[in-house]
Amino acid sequence: MTNKCSRCGKERVVVNSRKEKVGSSYVFYREMSCPDKDCQKLVEKVLSNEAKKRVFIKDEQLKRENERKIRIANSLKN
Numbered sequence: 001m002t003n004k005c006s007r008c009g010k011e012r013v014v015v016n017s018r019k020e021k022v023g024s025s026y027v028f029y030r031e032m033s034c035p036d037k038d039c040q041k042l043v044e045k046v047l048s049n050e051a052k053k054r055v056f057i058k059d060e061q062l063k064r065e066n067e068r069k070i071r072i073a074n075s076l077k078n
């Protein structure tokens with residue numbers, strides 16, 4: 001399996017790896033990063049923006065769901 005940078009297409013390199021014991025077996029975690037530091041910074045920026053967007057969308061959905069519940073509760077009162 002190749003792991004190429006989504007921005008520049010360069011092969012990603014392992015910058016950090018660790019091993020954790022889960023139950024009776026070990027799980028390996030590998031942190032991959034673009035060899036181009038500036039490119040990696042941009043990739044991380046995009047990722048964090050997307051994560052923020054997802055949180056925002058979830059908040060909006062919860063808000064709408066609550067508003068809907070209130071509307072239903074109000075309509076039952078009348």
Ligand SMILES: [Zn+2]
Nearest residue numbers: 005008034039
């Ligand atoms: Zn890159």
